[in-house]
Amino acid sequence: MQARNGTGKQKTERRTKPSFTETGRRAQIVAAAIDVIAETGYHQASFAKIAERAGLSSTGMISYHFDGRDDLMREVVAEVMRVSEAYVRPRIEAHESFSARLRASIESNIDLLAEYPNHLPAIVEVLGNLRGGAPGMAAFLDVAEGNLALQVEQLRKAQRAGEFCAFDPWVMMRAIRAAIDDVVRRATHDPDFDARGAGRELADLFDRATRNTT
Helix, strand or coil: CHHHHHHHHHHHHHHHCCCHHHHHHHHHHHHHHHHHHHHHCCCCCCHHHHHHHHCCCCCHHHHHHCCCHHHHHHHHHHHHHHHHHHHHHHHHHCCCCHHHHHHHHHHHHHHHHHHCCCHHHHHHHHHHCCCCCCCCCHHHHHHHHHHHHHHHHHHHHHHHCCCECCCCHHHHHHHHHHHHHHHHHHHHHCCCCCHHHHHHHHHHHHHHHHECCC
16 A cells, blocks of 8 residues: 555656656647547547557556546647647737737638648637536636637727727627638648638638728
């Protein structure tokens, strides 16, 4: 019993303060999970498939580094959000006008798909399949809703500044997000689909839908 408890304590300490090697292994597993989820779907992304993609000898290595499927999925979402933020934000902040920022937001999200083809499909799969009772996963839905609220407020600011016309900002932002997600899904299943072209069309569409022409 004492030896078993000691092993558990060491495992907890390693996870609290991962070594450079352990951090690299976790990143390797998360990257493999992103690829497998994007290619096979959320429900088909088994530990066996992820371990095979990561080049691991067994699923035990995944269980060693992550406390179950939910823990791994949290890391997948966190990694995709980190990459997305680092890629998209500078492109938005390079512009001053609200209309230019909206266009940059739409186009950069689609450009992200071209640069990281499995990241957005993976997060769409994960967030689209979360159940309210999934331990620890509901927090990501809260984060997603919080990000949406910030984007909605930007639309309101543009309206108050007179740059955007009258519309329901919540409905508009939901439409924008749904349109981007649909492009992601189509690009995932159609290798010949021109995602960047679709992104430009979406940007034109929502520019016309939001711009104040009076």
